[in-house]
Amino acid sequence: MRELERNRDAEASSALHRLAVIGDGRTGGSVTHAARAAGLDVHVGRRGTSAATASLAEVALLCVPDRSIASACAELAEADPLPAYVGHVSGAAGLDVLAAARRRGAETFTLHPLQTIPTPDTDLAGAPAAVSGSSPAARDVAAALARRLGMVPFDVPEEHRAAYHAAAVLASNFLVTLEESATELLTRAGVADARAVLAPLVLRSAANWAEAGSAALTGPIARGDEDTVRAHLAAVRALAPKLEPTYTALAERTRAIAERGAAPSSQDWTTGGTPVNAPQVIRTREELRRALEPARRSGRRIGLVPTMGFLHEGHASLLRAARAGCDVVVMSLFVNPTQFGPNEDLAAYPRDEAADLAMAAATGVDVVYAPDAAHVYPAGYATSVEVGGELTQVLCGDPRRRGSAHFRGVTTVVAKLLNAVGPDVAFFGQKDAQQAIVIRRMVRDLDFPVEVVVGPTVREPDGLAMSSRNVYLEPDERVRARALNQALSAVADAARAGETDTSRALALGHKILTDAGIDPEYLEARDADDLTLAARFGDRPVLVAVAARVGRARLIDNVVVESPQPGAGAAAEVAR
Incomplete structure (x- = not known):
């Protein structure tokens, strides 16, 4: 057949x-x-x-x-x-x-x-x-x-x-309608920027449903807590009475689903006869190599997407790109301790393996490599991979910031992943532009037989770059964080309008950050290939990069301004 x-x-x-x-x-x-x-x-x-x-x-x-x-x-x-x-x-x-x-x-x-x-x-x-x-x-x-x-x-x-x-x-239009209704109710309850507050809950709920179906159902109706449901209805009636019929109808439907019991897991659901299976989860490099050996032996194209988990649409875009271009897709799921400094958020870094595996399944990942730290760095581990020079000593690598040790941790773990997986292609995101540049240099210098593909930054509707650390932002901080992208856009717009002096363009971005109450770690213009300081636009592509702490979250973002032609009416192309 x-x-x-x-x-x-x-x-x-x-x-x-x-x-x-x-x-x-x-x-x-x-x-x-x-x-x-x-x-x-x-x-x-x-x-x-x-x-x-x-x-x-x-x-x-x-x-x-x-x-x-x-x-x-x-x-x-x-x-x-x-x-x-x-x-x-x-x-x-x-x-x-x-x-x-x-x-x-x-x-x-x-x-x-x-x-x-x-x-x-x-x-x-x-x-x-x-x-x-x-x-x-x-x-x-x-x-x-x-x-x-x-x-x-x-x-x-x-x-x-x-x-x-x-x-x-x-599943789509009415879901937006439902979330807008929830946003309206929360706004009426006095919560600022309700959409930003609700977004993580919505995304995690969707990921849980993708993995477990109706078994992902939680809340008072699933628990049989009718007193809470009555309190909900009273609150809705007082603050947003037009939403009461919606809540009542959904409550009735939820009771029916809760009584029906859990649906089959995503391990065996199909799409019109085409199986959509959960990926194989592998914990050791030996098992990983055995699993990939048949594909490698038959010449199939293997793609690797390295991640630290708590996946969002930015990761999903890389996974989809890998699925489109490769026969076998491997996603690594590993929070790498060696790239965190002593005062950084390793212990608190957000983790949700179940939701990550659901997204991996939804985007067609074949294998998830999820080792523990002791397997990656066994007792007595004493070797590291480091890219020297200015690439790792500026921007995030500046000793006053994360320092070059951060990139030593990145290049070491990526080198280990490339050795363990042996991919033909590895996918990284443009949001971590300096990391991508450093990895390209490592791959070139050490002759790794792998193509490095860098996918575009994926953004929220308001322009904020998607990041696992966005979950740290309080509602008011989430609003202020928009200023990072607004500052980058102002610099890029100045270049598009013909400004050649990067310092004058950067001043526009600094003002936007200052007005938002943000003191950036850096907002700099650097050559997009070798990260040397760029004094002017127009000669070579320029990376305009920013990093700032907003509340507990350290956020980074960037744009690449391609060589504009001032006075010729040609617009600078901005890759975000």
């Missing part, structure tokens, strides 16, 4: 050389970006040019609003030649809206990415994708296209399309 599926997938993939994407909005742009990254020959068209564009491809995908699909398909159906396969990306619409192409002999399909797509360059890697087809061949093309775009296809019967889309709305 698996051999038959592989043959069908190979046949479907043979039709995926030239793809026509009709629509250049958020979904169309994201599909185009993913398709080109996958090596497809992509032609982009819009209303008025769709027939001409479609005639250049074997497969056409309509990425237009639901109300426009039928008319867009009618226009596309005039293509000569007509693509063999025509599909759309709507979650709600079925195959019937593609009737015009079907009448002209094309097979039709649907492919709906089951995720929010806020921008035209949204990463689709790892997202589930609902597929259906007018024939088995069309369904296979839809599934093959989803895989080429980095997604995980699953089947939705055509007759249950509306139920599928309703479930997606419940």
Whole structure:
């Protein structure tokens, strides 16, 4: 059976050389970006040019609003030649809206990415994708296209399309509605920046549900504490009476779920027949090497994402990138003691292995390497790896700050992870820009046979860089912490406007930090390759980096200002 599926997938993939994407909005742009990254020959068209564009491809995908699909398909159906396969990306619409192409002999399909797509360059890697087809061949093309775009296809019967889309709305749109209702109630109760206060709880609850299903249910209803529920209702009635029906309806549904009992764990749930398994958790390097040996022997591409746990969307973006580009994905989960100074937060560093494993499962990780400190640094351990020179003596490596010993701890543990895993690719985040630069130098100098990929910084909606340490922030501190990104943006905007003197641009950033009551450890402009001081913008890419303590949290952030051309009207490109 698996051999038959592989043959069908190979046949479907043979039709995926030239793809026509009709629509250049958020979904169309994201599909185009993913398709080109996958090596497809992509032609982009819009209303008025769709027939001409479609005639250049074997497969056409309509990425237009639901109300426009039928008319867009009618226009596309005039293509000569007509693509063999025509599909759309709507979650709600079925195959019937593609009737015009079907009448002209094309097979039709649907492919709906089951995720929010806020921008035209949204990463689709790892997202589930609902597929259906007018024939088995069309369904296979839809599934093959989803895989080429980095997604995980699953089947939705055509007759249950509306139920599928309703479930997606419940899980996504209505979740936002629910959280906004909670935010309103908490605000009325006198809590400032309620969204920032609730966000960690929401994210952890979602991760717990992803791992354990209804077994993750907690709270007064699950405990049978009806007195507390009555107190809740009285408070809601007094502060936000319009939310009382919502609370009552959800309470009734929660009682039913609590009475039903725990759902099966994520170890065996499936997506349309495609298993989504929890990763294998390994505690020793010997077991890790044995587990990876078959993949290594067969030449499969192994990716490593090193983490210290307490994962957030920044980590998830790296895991999805690894899943899209590698055959086997290994995530390390290890809070490295050697990179913490004597007065730093090793003991208090946030940890939540269960939630981390849930995110690993949701992003398609194959192996989690989670050793303990005694295994990584056994008794008598006396060797370290150090990158010398200015790279580790400035910014966070300055002796007045964390010091170069911090980076010695980083490079030592990364070297040990590279030796233990033997990856083809290792993924790091741009938020820790100096760390990424130091690791690149170590890999180059010591001839590690690994490609280092640095993914972009992932931010909260208000611009704050995602960090495990954000959980330390009190509500008022969370608001003040926004100033870090605002300061960086001010410096970058000055460079974009033609300012070449970094000291004048940095002064703008310092003022923003001062106004927010933040005294930074540093706000500096340095060469983005060798970290020497940069006196001007315009010659080479410049890393503008900031570090500051806000309450208990030590936060870092940065932007890279690419070489602007003052006076020429060209904008500096800012990678965040």
